[in-house]
Amino acid sequence: MSVTEPSPATRSTTPAPPPPRPPAGRPGGTRWALRAAGLAGALVLLLALTVLSLGFGARPLTAAEVWHGLLDSDAAAYQVVHGMRLPRTLLGLLVGVALGLAGGVMQALTRNPLADPGLLGINAGASAAVVTAITFLGVTAFTGYVWFALAGAAVVSALVYTVGGGRGATPARLALAGAALNAALYSYVNAAMILNTVSLDRMRFWTVGSLASAQTDTVMKVLPFIASGVLVSLALARPLNALALGDDQARALGARPARVRVASIVAVTLLCGAATAAAGPIVFVGLMVPHLVRALTGPDLRWMLPYCAVLAPVLLLGADVLGRLLGRPGELQVGIVTAVLGGPLFLYVLRRRKVAGA
Numbered sequence: 001m002s003v004t005e006p007s008p009a010t011r012s013t014t015p016a017p018p019p020p021r022p023p024a025g026r027p028g029g030t031r032w033a034l035r036a037a038g039l040a041g042a043l044v045l046l047l048a049l050t051v052l053s054l055g056f057g058a059r060p061l062t063a064a065e066v067w068h069g070l071l072d073s074d075a076a077a078y079q080v081v082h083g084m085r086l087p088r089t090l091l092g093l094l095v096g097v098a099l100g101l102a103g104g105v106m107q108a109l110t111r112n113p114l115a116d117p118g119l120l121g122i123n124a125g126a127s128a129a130v131v132t133a134i135t136f137l138g139v140t141a142f143t144g145y146v147w148f149a150l151a152g153a154a155v156v157s158a159l160v161y162t163v164g165g166g167r168g169a170t171p172a173r174l175a176l177a178g179a180a181l182n183a184a185l186y187s188y189v190n191a192a193m194i195l196n197t198v199s200l201d202r203m204r205f206w207t208v209g210s211l212a213s214a215q216t217d218t219v220m221k222v223l224p225f226i227a228s229g230v231l232v233s234l235a236l237a238r239p240l241n242a243l244a245l246g247d248d249q250a251r252a253l254g255a256r257p258a259r260v261r262v263a264s265i266v267a268v269t270l271l272c273g274a275a276t277a278a279a280g281p282i283v284f285v286g287l288m289v290p291h292l293v294r295a296l297t298g299p300d301l302r303w304m305l306p307y308c309a310v311l312a313p314v315l316l317l318g319a320d321v322l323g324r325l326l327g328r329p330g331e332l333q334v335g336i337v338t339a340v341l342g343g344p345l346f347l348y349v350l351r352r353r354k355v356a357g358a
Contacts, residue, residue, distance in 0.1 A: 035303050038296060042310040046093075049317040053089040054081060056321050058329065061085075082216075091214040091222070092320055092334075093313045095279045098226045098271035100312020101233040103286020104293070104305050108240040109264045110164075110174050113291065114346075117272045118283030120178030124185035125156025126276035127207065131189045134203065135196045142218050142277065146225070150273035156181060157265050157272075209282035209335020211320055222278040229270030230309065236263055237301040244299070282335045284342020285312055291345070 054070075055061040061069065061077050069077030070086070099117060106115040117123050129152025133139040139148070160181060164174035193203060242255040250257050275282070289312040290304065297303040316334065319341065323332035 035297060039303075039307060039310065042307065042314065046310055046314050046317075049314055049321065050089055050093070052321050053092065053317045054085045056324055057085060087214040087216045087219050088211045088320075089317065090219045091278060092211050092317045094219065094222060094226050095211070095275045095282065096285065096313025096316035097230060097309045098275040099282060099285040099316070100289045100308035101230060101305060102268045102271040102275075103312075104290045104301070104308040105233050105236060105240070105264050105267055106286065107290050108244065108301055109261065110161075111244065112174055114175055114287070116284065116287035117268065118281060119182070119287060119346075120160050120174065121156050121181035121185060122153050122160070122178075122268065122272045123276050123281035123283065124182045124189070125152040125159075126150070126273050127189050127281045128152055128185040129155075130277060131192045131203065135192045142221055146221070146274060146277040149277035150225070150269060153273035153276065154265070154269040156185070157269055161261075161265070207280055208333045209280040209338070210333040211279055212331065212333070214279075218278055222274045225270050225274035229267050229274070232263060232267040233271070234305055234309075236260065236267065237305050240264070240301050241299075280335060282316070282338055284338050284346065285316055288338075288342050288345050289315055 051063060051066060054066045055063065057080075059080060061080065065075070065077045066081060066085075068075040069081030072078060102117050102122075103115070106117065106120065107113055109115075126149040129148040130145045133145040133148040139145045160174060160177050163177040163181075189207065193207070239250070239255040239260045242250040242253040243257055243260050245253075247257045250260070289308050293304050293307040293311060297307055316338070319337040320334040323334055323337045326332055326337075
């Protein structure tokens with residue numbers, strides 16, 4: 001039995017279906033889910049450290065005592081929680097968020113992985129302005145010297161950026177400009193405090209970075225500045241991503257480089273000025289956290305900045321609790337603990353950059 005080939009007229013003209021494609025977006029969806037899960041885990045860790053900060057001190061409290069102290073005004077722990085632990089913890093949360101976001105924005109803006117509000121002299125500018133206000137102008141209330149702190153942070157931010165080369169700034173030039181201004185400003189701060197014993201007594205804990213003197217009034221007054229800086233920083237995530245490709249590519253993507261740079265300086269000024277006015281100059285938080293976060297999220301600021309906003313207060317509250325533990329029956333100021341933790345990391349980062357550039 002012979003089989004004849006069908007004529008062209010009788011052949012089916014329907015094309016063969018294309019081979020099945022893998023579902024689109026699966027790798028990206030998995031990456032998004034992992035990052036979201038990591039952020040949720042960081043929030044759980046932050047909650048745990050918040051409870052530890054409320055419960056640990058000269059008089060340790062259990063979780064149940066902390067809960068009753070928060071909600072029941074008749075509880076024995078109410079005065080301890082509301083009078084000391086809660087303002088301290090809330091201020092630690094706010095200052096941690098501010099320093100973490102400021103470090104992330106600065107590193108993205110300058111394209112410098114060593115950028116940090118402390119290393120580039122911005123915290124020193126705020127400190128010098130506050131010392132000037134207290135020593136020579138008699139300003140003692142937080143509502144008075146917070147404006148000096150903001151002005152000092154803004155002036156030093158602009159000065160470091162200008163001295164470092166402006167739009168042509170390199171990481172090395174920015175680091176050198178910041179280091180020079182940082183040394184000069186802290187020399188001025190120390191001289192002003194030594195020459196004025198009243199200022200020395202008032203600020204000897206503030207200048208090393210401390211949460212110990214936190215009050216509810218301070219927390220409420222610093223909140224609007226830090227909240228404004230947080231909103232501006234998060235809104236800059238996409239424009240700063242575009243700016244990382246270069247000014248021409250950023251313009252092609254709809255970003256305006258000049259406005260992005262100005263908005264970034266405004267955000268860093270609000271965050272660093274308010275945090276420094278409230279807790280003193282705390283260093284290395286803005287350096288350490290973005291480095292740790294970048295290893296988890298990559299360079300995408302849409303994820304990196306939210307992670308910084310969560311993990312920086314984790315680091316700061318953890319350092320504060322550790323300082324209370326190591327210094328019992330007294331305590332080590334949180335600025336000392338972060339400096340001890342951050343110094344080796346800074347040397348490690350420098351060593352890695354040197355090896356990579358060899």
